[in-house]
Amino acid sequence: MRASEVLTVVGAGPAGLTAAILAARAGRKVIVHERRPDVGGKYRDDFQALENWSSDVDTLAEIRALGIETAFEAIPFHRQVCIGPDGREHDFRSGQPFFYAVRRGPGPGTLDCALKEQALGAGVEIRFGSAVRHPPGDSVVAWGARRAAAVGVGYVFETDLPDGSFAVLNDDVAPRGYAYLVSHGGRATLATCLWRDFRNEAQYLARTVALLQGRLGFTMRRPLRFGSVVSVQIRPPSAAGPVFWAGEAAGAQDALWGFGIRYAMLSGQLAATFNAGVDSRQLLRRWEERIGRPLRASFVNRFAYELAGRNGYRWLLWRLSRSRDPRRYLGRVYASSWWKQAVFPFLQLWPSPSRGSSGELPREERD
Numbered sequence: 001m002r003a004s005e006v007l008t009v010v011g012a013g014p015a016g017l018t019a020a021i022l023a024a025r026a027g028r029k030v031i032v033h034e035r036r037p038d039v040g041g042k043y044r045d046d047f048q049a050l051e052n053w054s055s056d057v058d059t060l061a062e063i064r065a066l067g068i069e070t071a072f073e074a075i076p077f078h079r080q081v082c083i084g085p086d087g088r089e090h091d092f093r094s095g096q097p098f099f100y101a102v103r104r105g106p107g108p109g110t111l112d113c114a115l116k117e118q119a120l121g122a123g124v125e126i127r128f129g130s131a132v133r134h135p136p137g138d139s140v141v142a143w144g145a146r147r148a149a150a151v152g153v154g155y156v157f158e159t160d161l162p163d164g165s166f167a168v169l170n171d172d173v174a175p176r177g178y179a180y181l182v183s184h185g186g187r188a189t190l191a192t193c194l195w196r197d198f199r200n201e202a203q204y205l206a207r208t209v210a211l212l213q214g215r216l217g218f219t220m221r222r223p224l225r226f227g228s229v230v231s232v233q234i235r236p237p238s239a240a241g242p243v244f245w246a247g248e249a250a251g252a253q254d255a256l257w258g259f260g261i262r263y264a265m266l267s268g269q270l271a272a273t274f275n276a277g278v279d280s281r282q283l284l285r286r287w288e289e290r291i292g293r294p295l296r297a298s299f300v301n302r303f304a305y306e307l308a309g310r311n312g313y314r315w316l317l318w319r320l321s322r323s324r325d326p327r328r329y330l331g332r333v334y335a336s337s338w339w340k341q342a343v344f345p346f347l348q349l350w351p352s353p354s355r356g357s358s359g360e361l362p363r364e365e366r367d
Contacts, residue, residue, distance in 0.1 A: 232254075
């Protein structure tokens with residue numbers, strides 16, 4: 001394929017900026033359109049997890065291998081405390097980090113700000129306050145989720161809690177999802193991630209706060225509420241299509257628990273080669289290996305998670321507690337396999353997580 005003179009990127013999130021950085025370094029002129037006044041505009045400096053269990057390759061090393069500098073704060077967490085539906089605590093530890101906590105927002109040290117600085121340094125033009133409803137041909141669409149398969153609502157606040165990470169598997173606080181608390185350096189993020197009953201988000205968030213405060217005994221100083229969504233679907237690139245859908249816009253997020261930053265940056269790297277001389281069959285093979293197969297496996301994992309419910313949560317925590325390395329065991333749960341690929345087509349008969357229960361966005365996301 002012959003590259004056009006200008007690559008248009010719609011959306012300045014991790015997927016869009018990764019595509020922009022790599023395309024600009026390859027010699028293309030790149031213009032990024034972002035409807036908000038700055039990068040990370042919908043975030044409140046909250047912690048998000050850059051998961052580190054779905055591959056044997058460390059996620060920071062993988063990002064650097066893409067050609068992106070990891071010039072953002074990434075805090076490794078080797079310990080994860082999980083609270084099951086019966087209230088029992090499970091304390092998991094690993095020699096390698098379970099995840100890296102990264103901050104999201106426009107401020108210094110955040111993932112978003114670091115990617116913006118790299119994009120500007122590569123010569124990318126970013127037009128803030130510019131909404132593109134109908135992307136032109138030969139463009140990358142990375143404008144985020146439009147419908148919700150899952151909803152996350154929570155608070156960012158100041159705290160005296162020591163550094164730590166807690167997760168809760170309990171439908172009373174997070175139906176078919178999970179709740180979490182991550183604290184570091186006097187700041188914390190607490191949230192519940194719902195895969196069902198979105199309209200009662202405030203009720204589940206209040207229950208999450210009460211459960212974790214009762215367990216850990218903390219107060220929230222200067223709390224700021226936030227909301228986010230997960231959109232999951234299988235949307236492979238098409239040589240015949242006028243645009244390359246990347247990141248959340250393509251639904252490229254884990255269907256089990258909604259971790260999407262790793263997928264976003266991988267899809268951004270592939271998007272950078274769109275209409276740039278790379279054979280379309282080769283591009284599709286790369287997408288299939290790095291995104292397609294893992295995504296389909298995550299749909300099978302989501303089906304099993306939904307089906308098993310509370311007993312499944314208890315079984316998973318029991319298996320993790322018996323494992324020599326819980327991180328590696330979690331990696332095996334996430335891994336693609338021939339049988340997951342075989343089962344996936346039959347899941348079309350089951351209500352897809354890409355539709356969620358209502359399709360509505362949390363109020364913070366709508367603002």
